Amino acid sequence: MSAPRICQRIGHGGASAVVRGNTLASFDAALEIGVDIVEFDVRAWRGELVLAHTVLHARRGGNVPLREALAHLSARRFGEVGLNVDVKHAGCETALLDGLRHAGLLDRSLISSQVATVLDRVREREPRARVGISVGGRVARLSRRWSDWRAQVLAGLHSRRWDALMAQHRLVDHELLDAVVGRRGLLYAWTVNERAAIDRLRGLGVHGIATADPRLFA
Numbered sequence: 001m002s003a004p005r006i007c008q009r010i011g012h013g014g015a016s017a018v019v020r021g022n023t024l025a026s027f028d029a030a031l032e033i034g035v036d037i038v039e040f041d042v043r044a045w046r047g048e049l050v051l052a053h054t055v056l057h058a059r060r061g062g063n064v065p066l067r068e069a070l071a072h073l074s075a076r077r078f079g080e081v082g083l084n085v086d087v088k089h090a091g092c093e094t095a096l097l098d099g100l101r102h103a104g105l106l107d108r109s110l111i112s113s114q115v116a117t118v119l120d121r122v123r124e125r126e127p128r129a130r131v132g133i134s135v136g137g138r139v140a141r142l143s144r145r146w147s148d149w150r151a152q153v154l155a156g157l158h159s160r161r162w163d164a165l166m167a168q169h170r171l172v173d174h175e176l177l178d179a180v181v182g183r184r185g186l187l188y189a190w191t192v193n194e195r196a197a198i199d200r201l202r203g204l205g206v207h208g209i210a211t212a213d214p215r216l217f218a
Contacts, residue, residue, distance in 0.1 A: 007201075008208035009217045010084060011035040012191045013053070017213035022051035023064055024072045031078060033214040037110075038073065039084040039190075042066055042092055049095050053088070066096070070103035083109040084166075084188075084210075086134065093121040097129065112166045114144055119162055132164030132188065135171065150176065157185035164207075166190055169197060177204055192216075 011030035013021020019029045022040050030038055040051050045058040049066035052058040073083060083105060087096065100106040111122050112132035119131040133156060135141065135149055146152060156162050157180060164186040167176070172189045180187040189201050190210035198216055201209050211217070 005205045005207065007206060008036040008082075008188075009034065009214060010037040010039050010188065010190075010208050010210035011214045012039050012210045012212045014038055014040065015212070015214050017193065017211075018215070021212070022053065022057075024069065027069075027072060027078075030214055031081060034217070035081065035214050037082040037084050037208065038078075039086060039210055040069065041086045041088055042096060043088040044092055044095075049092055049099070066099055070099050070105055074103040074105055081108075084132075085109055085111050087111060087113040087115070087118045087122075090115055090117050090121065093118060093125055097122065097126045101126075110164060112164070114140060116144075116156075123161075130164070131162045132166045132186070133162045134166040134190075136168045137170070140168075150179070154179050154183055157183040164188060166210075169201060169209075172201060172204065172206060174204060177206060 014026025015029040015033055016026055019026040027038050041053045042049050043052050043058060050058060050063040051069055052063045100109055110130045110132050112134045113119055114134045114136060116133060122129050122131055133153055141149055153165055165180055166188045169189040169192045177187050186207040188208040189206050192198050192209050192211050193213060195216045198209055
């Protein structure tokens with residue numbers, strides 16, 4: 001019998017149920033609670049890359065510039081923590097990669113997006129980058145014009161267009177996990193804020209689970 005797969009603990013926005021997400025304080029809280037990966041959102045706003053989930057969040061102001069976030073996360077105390085950078089739209093790829101390289105964080109990062117073009121551009125500019133396609137709920141899938149999302153995602157994993165699938169947790173089942181693993185991919189579930197759902201996904205054997213409240217992993 002093979003050993004159980006280790007399920008990585010991913011802090012959504014850091015620990016966004018504890019401290020406002022996409023902030024340095026939220027990253028610190030996630031580290032203190034205990035995570036394997038810190039997830040955060042990146043988008044362009046007024047000529048620079050900032051940490052913001054939506055345009056409304058960007059307009060609100062007070063957003064952490066990406067360069068400050070990467071400098072913070074490159075500190076020694078975060079040395080064992082990986083990064084999941086969720087890119088919200090095209091046009092951020094070159095500046096993001098430059099920032100990750102400068103901070104020495106490229107090898108510890110998984111770059112994900114619901115926009116397949118973003119991942120293609122990342123790979124074109126940096127073949128070493130690890131990328132994950134993100135698939136959301138029904139409305140999100142319609143907005144991205146997925147016709148048969150499972151078949152398209154699995155084909156992308158098989159061709160090594162991307163390395164991982166970041167799936168809205170209600171989409172995850174044994175069949176999907178087996179298909180992803182069979183194509184040498186990784187399957188991460190997001191965003192799971194109930195302990196029972198975390199336990200179910202751990203039991204399935206997914207590679208990682210994102211939650212706004214990392215205390216639920218205890």
